[in-house]
Every structure is written in structure tokens, then in C-alpha cells.
Amino acid sequence: MGFTQSVKICLSKYVVFSGRARRSEYWWFVLFVILVSIGLAVLDTTLFGVDPETGQGSNLLNSLFQLAVLLPMLAAGWRRLHDTGRPGWYLLLPVAFSIATMVMLLTGVVVFSALETGVEDPEVLRGPAAFLGASGLMIMSVIQLVLSVLMIWWLSRPSQEGTNEYGAPS
Numbered sequence: 001m002g003f004t005q006s007v008k009i010c011l012s013k014y015v016v017f018s019g020r021a022r023r024s025e026y027w028w029f030v031l032f033v034i035l036v037s038i039g040l041a042v043l044d045t046t047l048f049g050v051d052p053e054t055g056q057g058s059n060l061l062n063s064l065f066q067l068a069v070l071l072p073m074l075a076a077g078w079r080r081l082h083d084t085g086r087p088g089w090y091l092l093l094p095v096a097f098s099i100a101t102m103v104m105l106l107t108g109v110v111v112f113s114a115l116e117t118g119v120e121d122p123e124v125l126r127g128p129a130a131f132l133g134a135s136g137l138m139i140m141s142v143i144q145l146v147l148s149v150l151m152i153w154w155l156s157r158p159s160q161e162g163t164n165e166y167g168a169p170s
Contacts (some may be wrong), residue, residue, distance in 0.1 A: 006030045010076045015089060020170050021079035022159055024036050029076050033069050040065050077155060083164035084157045094147045101140040108133055 001009075008027035010021075040062040048058035078088030112129040116122040159169055 001028065003028045003032065006069060010072050013072070013075060013079070015071050015075055016085070017075050017078045018082075019079055019167050020083035020159070020164075021076050022083060022170055023080070023156065025170070026076050026080040026155065031075070033073060037062055079166075079170075080155050082164075083159045083169070084154060085160040085164050085166075091151065091153065094144060094151055097140075097144055097147055101137075104136065104140075105133065108136070117118060 001022060001024040006025045009025055010029040013019075040044035041059070044059055044061050048060065048129060050057045074091065077091045081088045081090055093134070108129070112125055116125055162169070
């Protein structure tokens with residue numbers, strides 16, 4: 001399957017989460033999204049300029065494109081995991097873990113803020129809070145890295161031969 005055909009298939013199956021997607025279909029579509037994003041980033045900078053204070057360019061066109069291809073990328077990855085014999089919801093593991101990490105960090109901030117109000121010297125709690133926050137963040141970062149590498153590995157695996165529980169090969 002070629003580049004153009006892969007892009008057409010993925011865009012035509014905009015929100016189709018059932019079935020299977022061959023490795024070439026998925027990775028050609030990923031390349032398309034990367035190339036268009038780079039082009040739009042350059043176009044954004046050319047059209048809208050760069051903020052002299054921050055040195056960052058506008059991201060309007062690129063952001064709109066990323067929003068437009070969010071569902072097709074998710075659907076293509078979902079079908080790709082089906083093609084390797086895995087459930088598509090595995091694609092959400094890194095995202096779910098990131099959300100859980102943020103909830104735990106915010107919970108830690110709230111808990112230590114509440115504890116500070118009940119202690120005469122709040123400086124006593126800052127050391128343990130910093131240690132728990134930093135060590136927790138390091139552990140979560142390692143787990144997130146492992147999940148991300150595992151996801152790339154799963155998405156790059158060969159297709160399952162023949163029909164699997166998600167249908168016939170495409």
C-alpha cells in the first residue's frame with residue numbers, strides 16, 4: 001500500500017474503529033500527518049510571524065490541522081492494534097496514565113497545602129513534599145516512557161496472519 005492510498009483510506013475511515021489496518025496504512029498516514037504539520041508550522045511562522053518577546057510563532061493552522069486529524073489518527077491506531085491481535089483501547093494507555101499522573105500530582109499539592117495550614121512551621125513539610133513530588137514524578141516518567149515505547153513496538157509489529165477476532169486482514 002502506497003502513501004496516497006493510505007492517506008485516502010485513513011481519511012475515508014475518519015471515525016471507523018472496527019476492522020484492521022495494515023502496518024503500511026498506519027505508518028504512511030503517520031508520515032503524512034508529520035509532514036503536513038511541519039509544513040503548516042513553517043506556514044504559520046511565515047504568515048503570522050514570531051512573537052519578539054517569546055520567540056515563538058503562531059500555531060493556528062497547525063493546531064487546526066492537529067484537531068482535524070485527531071480522530072482519524074486515533075481510529076487508524078485502533079485498527080492497527082486490531083491488526084496485531086490486540087484490543088484498540090490499549091492505544092489509550094499512555095494518555096490515561098498521563099491523566100492519572102496529573103490527578104495524583106494535583107492531589108499531592110492539595111493534601112500538602114491542607115497539611116501546611118494545620119502545622120505551626122510549614123517549612124517542615126516542604127522537604128518531604130518536594131521529595132515525594134520529585135520521586136513520584138520520576139517514577140511516573142519512567143513508566144510513561146515504557147508505555148510509550150511499548151505502544152510504538154505494538155504498532156510496528158507484523159499483522160496477524162489470517163482472520164482474527166477483529167476481522168479479516170485488509
